[in-house]
Amino acid sequence: MSRPELVAPPEIYYGDSEAKKYTQNTRNQQIQADMTYRALELLNLPPEKPAFLLDIGCGSGLSGEILDEEGYNWVGVDIAPSMLEVALEREVEGDLFLQDIGQGLGFRPGSFDGAISISVLQWLLNAETSHPTSSPPHRLQLFFTTLHSALRNPSRAVFQFYPSSDDQIQLITSIAQKAGFGGGIVVDFPNSKKAKKVFLCLFVGGGGGQQEIPKGLEGEEEDGKARFERRRERERSRAKNGRRRTIKDRDWILKKKELYRKRGKEEVPRDSRYTGRKRKPVF
Amino acid sequence: MVRLVTHNLLACHAKDCNTNNFPLGFQNVQLEIREAEFNPDFVRAFLPKIEWNALVKTARELGDTSLPDEQPEMVDDDFLQNLHHVLFELHVIEGAMVCPNCKHVYPISDGIPNMLLAEHEIA
Numbered sequence A: 001m002s003r004p005e006l007v008a009p010p011e012i013y014y015g016d017s018e019a020k021k022y023t024q025n026t027r028n029q030q031i032q033a034d035m036t037y038r039a040l041e042l043l044n045l046p047p048e049k050p051a052f053l054l055d056i057g058c059g060s061g062l063s064g065e066i067l068d069e070e071g072y073n074w075v076g077v078d079i080a081p082s083m084l085e086v087a088l089e090r091e092v093e094g095d096l097f098l099q100d101i102g103q104g105l106g107f108r109p110g111s112f113d114g115a116i117s118i119s120v121l122q123w124l125l126n127a128e129t130s131h132p133t134s135s136p137p138h139r140l141q142l143f144f145t146t147l148h149s150a151l152r153n154p155s156r157a158v159f160q161f162y163p164s165s166d167d168q169i170q171l172i173t174s175i176a177q178k179a180g181f182g183g184g185i186v187v188d189f190p191n192s193k194k195a196k197k198v199f200l201c202l203f204v205g206g207g208g209g210q211q212e213i214p215k216g217l218e219g220e221e222e223d224g225k226a227r228f229e230r231r232r233e234r235e236r237s238r239a240k241n242g243r244r245r246t247i248k249d250r251d252w253i254l255k256k257k258e259l260y261r262k263r264g265k266e267e268v269p270r271d272s273r274y275t276g277r278k279r280k281p282v283f
Numbered sequence B: 001m002v003r004l005v006t007h008n009l010l011a012c013h014a015k016d017c018n019t020n021n022f023p024l025g026f027q028n029v030q031l032e033i034r035e036a037e038f039n040p041d042f043v044r045a046f047l048p049k050i051e052w053n054a055l056v057k058t059a060r061e062l063g064d065t066s067l068p069d070e071q072p073e074m075v076d077d078d079f080l081q082n083l084h085h086v087l088f089e090l091h092v093i094e095g096a097m098v099c100p101n102c103k104h105v106y107p108i109s110d111g112i113p114n115m116l117l118a119e120h121e122i123a
C-alpha cells in the first residue's frame, strides 16, 4: 500500500472523489472511530465536565462525529476543502476552518481543554516546495508552538499517526518538546502488524509527575478489536442515555424569539414554516 | 459556521502580527440563527475563557444587544440563556473576518473561514 502523503499534497489528494470514497468506506469509518475513542481515552479529560476540543486535521468529520456523540463542543481545522465540504454535508456540530496547521494556529492562549488528531501528522513530514517556510521542521515547530499556547494548562493533545521510521518519531517528539510539551509515544499492540497503532501523547503543564505517559495496549489484533467494539457499544448507549444533544423543538425556538421581540430586539427572523427545521446541506 | 464561541478565541496569525490582532472584525456578514441545546454547565465553564469586551462588541455588530457592558457578578439563568444564544446560536455563514492590525482578510464561505496565509505572511 502506498502512502497517500507521498502521492500528492493533502488538499489535492483529498479531492472531491477521494473525500467521498474515504468517508463512505464503512471499514474506514470503523477504524477512524476506534482510534478516536482511544485518543479520547488517552486524553483523559475530567469526567462529566464540559470540554471544548480541537480536532486537528478533522477531514470529513469521522473523528468529529464521535466528539458530537460524546457531547463535546469542538472546532475542526483541515487543509482540504473537499473534506470540509463532506463534513458540512454530514452536519457535524463543530465549527470548521480551512487551515494549514503547518502555518501555525491563531487561537488565543488557553482556548482548548484538549486536542485530538487522527491520521494527520504524517502529512506534515513532507515538504511541498523548497521555500524555507515549507520545510517540515519549520512547519512542525510553528504548529507545535502555536498549539501549545492554544491549550489550557494543564491539558493534553493526542495524535494518532503513521510514522514511516523511528527518525520521524524522533524529529516530531523533539520539536514538540522544544515547543514546551511533555509526554511521549504510546504504542498499542506493538507486536501485531495489522493492529499496531502509534499515538503521540503530549502534555501541557502538570509538572511534578502528575502527567504520566499512559501504557499502550497489549495483545493481538483480535483482542484489540473485541475490546474497541465493546467500548463502542458502551459509549453508544451512554451517549443515548444522557449526554447526547437533542435538536431543539419548534416551540422552544418560537418562545425564544417571542422573548427577544418583547425586549425590542430588531431583526428577529420572522417565524416561517422553516422555523425549527433541520438545515439542509449547503451543497 | 463561525459561532461567536469560536470567534472569541480567534486572533490573527499572520507573520509579525502580535498586537491589536484581536478580535477579528466581521464584514458583509450573512447571519443564520440555528438553535442549539442549552447547556448551562458548558456556558458557565466557558465564562473564564471569554474576552468579554470583544464578545459584547461583536454581538452588537451582529445586531444582538442582549449582553451587558460589564460581565455581571451574579450569573443567573436569564444571563446564561442570553450568553448561550450569543455564543452558540448565531452563525456567520458568509462574509469575512478582518484583522484590526494587519488588515488581512479571512473570507468566510459556506460557513467555513479560510485561514490560509500567503507565503510572505507565514511566520
Ligand SMILES: C[S@@+](CC[C@H](N)C(=O)[O-])C[C@H]1O[C@@H](n2cnc3c(N)ncnc32)[C@H](O)[C@@H]1O
Binding pocket: A010, A011, A014, A032, A056, A057, A058, A059, A060, A061, A062, A063, A077, A078, A079, A080, A083, A099, A100, A101, A102, A117, A118, A119, A120, A123, A124
Ligand atoms: C486520513 S485523513 C483523517 C481525517 C479525520 N481526522 C478522520 O479521522 O477521518 C487526514 C486529514 O489530514 C488533513 N491534513 C493533511 N495535512 C494537513 C495540514 N497541513 N493542515 C491541516 N490538515 C491537514 C487532510 O486534509 C485530511 O483531511
Ligand SMILES: [Zn+2]
Binding pocket: B012, B013, B014, B017, B021, B099, B100, B101, B102, B103, B104
Ligand atoms: Zn493581522
